[in-house]
Amino acid sequence: MLLADPTPGLDTGDTAWLLACTALVLLMTPALALFYGGMVRTKSVLNMIMMSFVSIAVVTVVWLLAGYTLAFGDDAFGGLIGDLDHLGMAGITPASLTGHVPTLLFAAFQLTFAIITAALISGAIADRARFGAWVVFTAVWTLLVYVPVAHWVFAPGGWIVSKLGALDFAGGTVVEVNCGASGLALALLLGPRIGFKKEAMRPHSLPLVLLGAGLLWFGWFGFNGGSAMGANGLAAAALLNTQAAGCTGLLGWLLVEKRRDGHATTLGAASGAVAGLVAITPSCGSVDLLGALVIGLAAGLVCSYAVSWKFRFGFDDSLDVVGVHFVAGVIGTALIGLFATAAMTGGASGLLHGGGLAQSGKQLVAIVVVAVYAFAVTYGIGWAIDRVMGFRAPADHELRGLDLAVHAETAYDHGVLGHGTAATHATVLAHTSDKASTA
Amino acid sequence: MKLITAVVKPFKLDEVKTALQELGVHGLTVTEASGYGRQHGHTEVYRGAEYRIDLVPKVRIEVVVEDEDAEQVLDAIVAAARTGRIGDGKVWMVPVDSIVRVRTGERGPDAV
Numbered sequence: 001m002l003l004a005d006p007t008p009g010l011d012t013g014d015t016a017w018l019l020a021c022t023a024l025v026l027l028m029t030p031a032l033a034l035f036y037g038g039m040v041r042t043k044s045v046l047n048m049i050m051m052s053f054v055s056i057a058v059v060t061v062v063w064l065l066a067g068y069t070l071a072f073g074d075d076a077f078g079g080l081i082g083d084l085d086h087l088g089m090a091g092i093t094p095a096s097l098t099g100h101v102p103t104l105l106f107a108a109f110q111l112t113f114a115i116i117t118a119a120l121i122s123g124a125i126a127d128r129a130r131f132g133a134w135v136v137f138t139a140v141w142t143l144l145v146y147v148p149v150a151h152w153v154f155a156p157g158g159w160i161v162s163k164l165g166a167l168d169f170a171g172g173t174v175v176e177v178n179c180g181a182s183g184l185a186l187a188l189l190l191g192p193r194i195g196f197k198k199e200a201m202r203p204h205s206l207p208l209v210l211l212g213a214g215l216l217w218f219g220w221f222g223f224n225g226g227s228a229m230g231a232n233g234l235a236a237a238a239l240l241n242t243q244a245a246g247c248t249g250l251l252g253w254l255l256v257e258k259r260r261d262g263h264a265t266t267l268g269a270a271s272g273a274v275a276g277l278v279a280i281t282p283s284c285g286s287v288d289l290l291g292a293l294v295i296g297l298a299a300g301l302v303c304s305y306a307v308s309w310k311f312r313f314g315f316d317d318s319l320d321v322v323g324v325h326f327v328a329g330v331i332g333t334a335l336i337g338l339f340a341t342a343a344m345t346g347g348a349s350g351l352l353h354g355g356g357l358a359q360s361g362k363q364l365v366a367i368v369v370v371a372v373y374a375f376a377v378t379y380g381i382g383w384a385i386d387r388v389m390g391f392r393a394p395a396d397h398e399l400r401g402l403d404l405a406v407h408a409e410t411a412y413d414h415g416v417l418g419h420g421t422a423a424t425h426a427t428v429l430a431h432t433s434d435k436a437s438t439a
Numbered sequence: 440m441k442l443i444t445a446v447v448k449p450f451k452l453d454e455v456k457t458a459l460q461e462l463g464v465h466g467l468t469v470t471e472a473s474g475y476g477r478q479h480g481h482t483e484v485y486r487g488a489e490y491r492i493d494l495v496p497k498v499r500i501e502v503v504v505e506d507e508d509a510e511q512v513l514d515a516i517v518a519a520a521r522t523g524r525i526g527d528g529k530v531w532m533v534p535v536d537s538i539v540r541v542r543t544g545e546r547g548p549d550a551v
Contacts, residue, residue: 200490202483261484271486307486320486 011100017231018101018109024222025112029056029119031219035212035270036123038205039319043401044127045204045411051122051134058138059115064089067114067142068107071150072098075157082151099229109226110154114146117175121378123319124183125190127201128398131406133391137186137381145182145377149174149370166366167340167348167359169238170227172282172333173370180326181374183317189382190392192316194399201318206266213270217246220277224284234285237344241284242277245296249276249328252300260304268304275303275324279332283339286348291339298335299328330367337363440535440548441509445500446472447520447528452498458519462512464502466551472499478526497528503535505548 033052037045059067065088073082086092089107096103118138122129152158153166153174160166160173168174193201203209224242228235253272254264276296283295307323310316317323337360340350349355385391397405404410447455452469459467473494480493504512509532516530540550 200483200492202485202490257484257487261487261489263484265484267485304487308488311488323486 007095007097007102009097009100010102011230014100014230014232015102015105017235018105018226018229021222021226022105022109022112024219025109025116025226026056026219028112028216028219028223029053029116031212031215032116032119033212034208035216035274036126036319038208038210038212039123039203039267040126041201041401042204042412043410044403046407046409047131047402048122048126050131050407051129052119054131054135055119055122055138056115058135059118059142060111062139062142063107063111063114067147068110070143071114071147072107072110072155075151075155079152079157079159079163081148082155082157101229106229110150113171113175113223114142114150117146117171117179118142120175120179120321120325121183121186124187124317124321126318127193127402128190128393129186130390130393131402133385133389136389137385137391140381140385141182141378144381145374146174146178149178149374152370153366160366160369164362164365165348166333166362167286167336167345168282168333168366169285170224170281172278172329173366176278176281176325176329177333177367177370178374180322180329181371182378183321184315184326185375185379186382186391187315187317187322189379189386192314193318194395196316197311197314203267209270210266213273217273217277220246220281224281227285234344238284241287241289241292242280244289244292245276245280245284245299245332246273247276248293248296249273249279249300249303252276252297253304254300256301256304271307271320271324272300272304275299275328278325278328279335282329282333283336286336286341286345287339287350288341288344291335291341291352295332295335295339299331302331303327326371330371333367334360334363337361440503440505440538440551441532442535443502443504443509443513443516443530443532445516445520445528445530446474446497447500447516447530448522448526449496449498451520451522452500454519455500455516458515459502459512462508462515464504464508464512466502468501470499470501472497476526476529495526503538503551505551 029052033049037049040048068089069084069086070082073086076083092103094102094104098106118141152160153168220242221239225235225239228238250269250272253268253275257268258264276299279295279299280292303324306327307320309323336350338350338352340348340355340359341353342349348359350359351357382391393402473496475493475495478495480491480495483490483492513530513532521527537546538550539546
């Protein structure tokens with residue numbers, strides 16, 4: 001092996017951990033596909049899953065060609081955007097290092113974050129988006145929204161991290177607030193599903209939702225633990241904080257459901273766990289275990305109410321990207337201002353650890369700027385796509401279900417009727433003989 | 440001949456089948472069905488949003504019997520399907536003009 005020579009400065013333990021974390025976080029997007037897929041009706045489950053899967057492909061290509069350099073290249077302009085030196089990953093070799101790990105690995109790890117953030121938005125526009133429009137949207141959105149925000153918060157020269165001094169360990173703003181505000185913009189742009197608030201749009205498979213939530217939880221250890229960028233005590237603390245908040249989020253949501261609705265539900269358990277995990281994402285590297293328990297609980301309690309806001313305000317955020325991801329992302333990012341401890345951050349501390357209100361102010365600025373930017377630019381991108389190619393699926397496609405209309409497939413075949421006859425071979429043969437005759 | 444149709448609670452199917460077998464009825468058709476009478480469904484809760492599920496799952500059992508057995512079979516079905524609570528279902532009977540066994544071509548009571 002040519003590459004087996006030791007690279008000076010490379011830490012093999014850190015590298016091994018981040019390689020594993022990259023795989024863990026990549027799995028979160030198929031997990032999200034199941035989580036979302038189970039929540040929609042039978043007629044559009046494949047389309048819902050497909051929106052996540054195609055995000056993996058589109059965002060990867062965009063990221064490798066231009067996204068990485070704009071997000072993590074040297075700062076080009078006032079902490080707002082990276083330079084173009086590494087277009088197509090130019091100039092980065094297997095020996096290039098970011099910290100103690102290969103730059104190629106760092107780019108791959110950050111890529112998995114970009115993928116899931118784009119995929120998360122799809123939950124806000126379930127059952128009613130043109131597939132082609134979604135493909136175009138994920139590409140443009142990654143470049144115009146995800147990449148700048150990632151630069152502001154995650155890149156060493158980014159203005160939020162270096163000038164403002166807000167803390168966001170693993171993406172409470174970059175991932176959660178970002179996808180929530182973007183999801184809201186698209187939900188408003190596309191309008192509600194046909195039958196919203198009148199028809200029962202029940203989840204078609206709660207076992208799929210729970211399977212997806214479980215795999216998301218598993219992947220989240222890589223998401224938050226990997227954000228320590230090394231195999232060290234901070235990664236361990238982030239990982240344990242993640243577990244703590246996921247659990248109190250789950251319990252908090254169930255507590256509300258039991259008191260309010262009379263039943264603790266499986267969808268509530270999955271949603272509460274995700275809410276807690278979302279909230280601890282920005283804060284897992286800056287709070288102690290007690291802080292993590294409280295942050296998760298707060299997210300579970302608040303989000304269990306926040307998911308009903310869409311009915312009150314009349315916007316169809318179908319799978320509660322706003323109610324769970326945005327709200328919990330805001331909670332977790334804001335509560336850093338209370339619970340941050342110097343033992344974790346090595347510097348800044350929150351109100352409850354003698355740091356006053358300064359950190360809270362920085363956190364709120366970061367939340368507002370990212371939310372407003374994401375909402376405004378996403379709305380603009382969505383509007384442009386709608387004008388050019390139409391973003392919303394035709395009504396008859398929506399009513400029949402996008403699975404059949406868009407993908408020519410159905411998810412389930414349980415009955416004894418309607419197996420059809422095999423036209424495939426005849427079709428294929430016809431095509432090949434056409435080609436042969438014109439060749 | 441009579442066609443007896445029973446729409447009953449799904450968990451009562453085995454008891455109805457047993458009661459029919461004891462009477463010597465050796466064929467029946469069962470279909471999964473949904474409907475409502477006075478029971479009118481139930482409520483499910485997803486993320487705090489309540490949904491009224493109007494249609495209640497039922498099974499529909501159909502048997503064709505000779506006229507002299509019809510009342511006895513009908514009573515047996517009713518007795519087996521009854522829980523005494525709302526939603527126990529309905530059983531009805533209509534005359535059958537003709538019936539054919541597909542395999543042999545037999546007609547009338549021989550085909551039952």
